[in-house]
Amino acid sequence: MQTDTHRTFTLTPIGHVVTEVPDEEIPRRRRELVSEVLILPEYVPGLTALEAYSHLIVIFYMDRAPPCTELLMRPNTETGRPAVGAFAMRTRNRPNPLGLAVVDLLEINDNRLKVRRLDAWHGTPVVDLKPYDFYDIHTEICVPEWSNSARRGRAIGDPTSAPDAVK
Amino acid sequence: MQTDTHRTFTLTPIGHVVTEVPDEEIPRRRRELVSEVLILPEYVPGLTALEAYSHLIVIFYMDRAPPCTELLMRPNTETGRPAVGAFAMRTRNRPNPLGLAVVDLLEINDNRLKVRRLDAWHGTPVVDLKPYDFYDIHTEICVPEWSNSARRGRAIGDPTSAPDAVK
Numbered sequence: 001m002q003t004d005t006h007r008t009f010t011l012t013p014i015g016h017v018v019t020e021v022p023d024e025e026i027p028r029r030r031r032e033l034v035s036e037v038l039i040l041p042e043y044v045p046g047l048t049a050l051e052a053y054s055h056l057i058v059i060f061y062m063d064r065a066p067p068c069t070e071l072l073m074r075p076n077t078e079t080g081r082p083a084v085g086a087f088a089m090r091t092r093n094r095p096n097p098l099g100l101a102v103v104d105l106l107e108i109n110d111n112r113l114k115v116r117r118l119d120a121w122h123g124t125p126v127v128d129l130k131p132y133d134f135y136d137i138h139t140e141i142c143v144p145e146w147s148n149s150a151r152r153g154r155a156i157g158d159p160t161s162a163p164d165a166v167k
Numbered sequence: 168m169q170t171d172t173h174r175t176f177t178l179t180p181i182g183h184v185v186t187e188v189p190d191e192e193i194p195r196r197r198r199e200l201v202s203e204v205l206i207l208p209e210y211v212p213g214l215t216a217l218e219a220y221s222h223l224i225v226i227f228y229m230d231r232a233p234p235c236t237e238l239l240m241r242p243n244t245e246t247g248r249p250a251v252g253a254f255a256m257r258t259r260n261r262p263n264p265l266g267l268a269v270v271d272l273l274e275i276n277d278n279r280l281k282v283r284r285l286d287a288w289h290g291t292p293v294v295d296l297k298p299y300d301f302y303d304i305h306t307e308i309c310v311p312e313w314s315n316s317a318r319r320g321r322a323i324g325d326p327t328s329a330p331d332a333v334k
Contacts, residue, residue, distance in 0.1 A: 007292070009178045009228045011263045014254075043262060046238040048252035052311030059226070059265060061176045071213035085215035087181075087296040095210060096178045096294045098226060100267075102303050125174070127263045129254040133310050136269050136303075143300050144219030 011061060013125035014046075015039035015111070023121045030119035034106065037113040037126050044111045047129075051108050055132035058101050058118055061125045065097035075146045084146070099124070102132055178228060180292035181213075182206035182278070190288045197286040201273065204280040204293050211278045214296075218275050222299035225268050225285055228292045232264035242313045251313070266291070269299055 018036040021029060037058065039047060050056070072083040073093060086094045103115040113129075120126075186193075186202040193200065204225065206214060217223070239250040240260060253261045270282040280296075287293075 007180065007230075009180075009230065009292070009294070011176045011178060011265075013174065013176075014262055043238065043254075046252040046254040046262070048239055048250065048255065049311065050252060050255040052309070052313075053255065054307075054309035055305050057267065059267070063174075063176065071210065072215055083215065085213040085217060087210075087213040088215065088217040088220065088298055090297055090300070094295065095181055095213070098178075098295050100224065100226070100297060102305055104305075125176070127176070128261065128265050130257055130267060131255055131310065131314070132305065132308060133257070133314055134308070137306060137308075138222050138269055138271075138299065139304060139306070140221075141299060141301070141304075142219070142221035143298065144216065146219075147298070147300055 011127045013040070013061070013127060014043045014129070015126045017060065017118060017120045017122060017124040017126060019118075019122045021122070026119050026121060030117060032116070033118065034114060034116050035118045035120070037115060037118070037129070039111040039113065039126075041111060047108060047111075047113070050113075050129070050131070051105070053131040053133075054105060056103050056105050056113075056115065057130040057132050057136070058103055058115065058120070058126060059128040059130070060099045060101075060120045061127050062092045062097040062099050062120075063125055064121065065092040065094075068093050068095050068097070071095075081146055098127075102136075178294045180207070180228070180294060181210045181296070182293045184227065184285060184287045184289060184291040184293060186285075186289045188289070193286050193288060197284060199283070200285065201281060201283050202285045202287070204282060204285070204296070206278040206280065206293075208278060214275060214278075214280070217280075217296070217298070218272070220298040220300075221272060223270050223272050223280075223282065224297040224299050224303070225270055225282065225287070225293060226295040226297070227266045227268075227287045228294050229259045229264040229266050229287075230292055231288065232259040232261075235260050235262050235264070238262075248313055265294075269303075
């Protein structure tokens with residue numbers, strides 16, 4: 001089968017992020033950040049039984065990311081090292097500006113999900129929610145010394161997201 | 168800020184999945200499945216330094232999923248229980264048919280990534296790759312008794328993906 005590389009795919013928001021924390025404070029506060037995901041009414045049936053999980057994967061569309069014109073950049077943990085690729089970082093500077101966070105699910109009230117550790121700006125469109133399950137946990141991993149988590153110590157469960165890279 | 172819920176977003180494939188395993192065998196064989204992700208030439212610079220990570224998150228677009236007309240379904244582990252929502256399952260039957268797998272990165276050769284445990288069909292468009300890092304690991308989790316991993320025993324690192332639900 002040949003893949004037509006010119007196809008594109010359309011995502012429709014299922015909801016959006018609600019937080020009072022200003023955009024610029026989110027990276028610093030993300031460890032303890034409690035936000036809401038407000039689901040559009042027509043998608044609320046899709047939340048049925050979700051409360052049985054303690055953790056979710058939230059996929060959001062970083063709609064305010066500037067167009068990705070550069071696939072190489074420097075991690076901001078160490079400005080002296082050679083540039084690395086967008087796919088080797090969690091930067092918003094990527095061809096498809098999808099964001100992903102593993103969050104603690106604190107509460108569901110009708111169409112409002114209260115979650116901890118969602119490092120997305122207020123108003124960011126959410127495009128999918130998935131339960132976080134045992135097959136998502138891999139504890140024997142390697143990360144490079146320039147990753148943000150390596151710099152801060154490799155504590156499992158440390159919700160330190162890699163911040164945007166400095167170009 | 169008000170979010171315009173009528174906006175849509177466009178994803179462009181960065182590559183696609185290559186496997187010789189027939190679609191219908193992928194759920195059963197996913198634990199040990201070795202596939203390739205073939206990255207389009209223009210995105211290859213984005214792979215720079217990715218080999219420093221042992222595990223990746225692959226986000227793919229399940230382009231052959233039928234249109235999502237039903238947000239409630241029964242997990243196929245236990246057909247007697249009440250239906251649950253699409254966002255509480257990893258089924259391909261979801262409003263935005265994004266798939267997500269945490270995979271072992273085995274090898275990178277130019278634009279070819281060899282990975283283990285990518286439960287996506289041959290030809291599936293890939294829309295993002297992200298490094299899997301310590302902040303993605305949460306070991307103190309709860310999953311419901313009807314999740315596939317619960318049924319099979321909650322081994323951490325067990326790459327059992329939840330198969331599609333039976334409607």
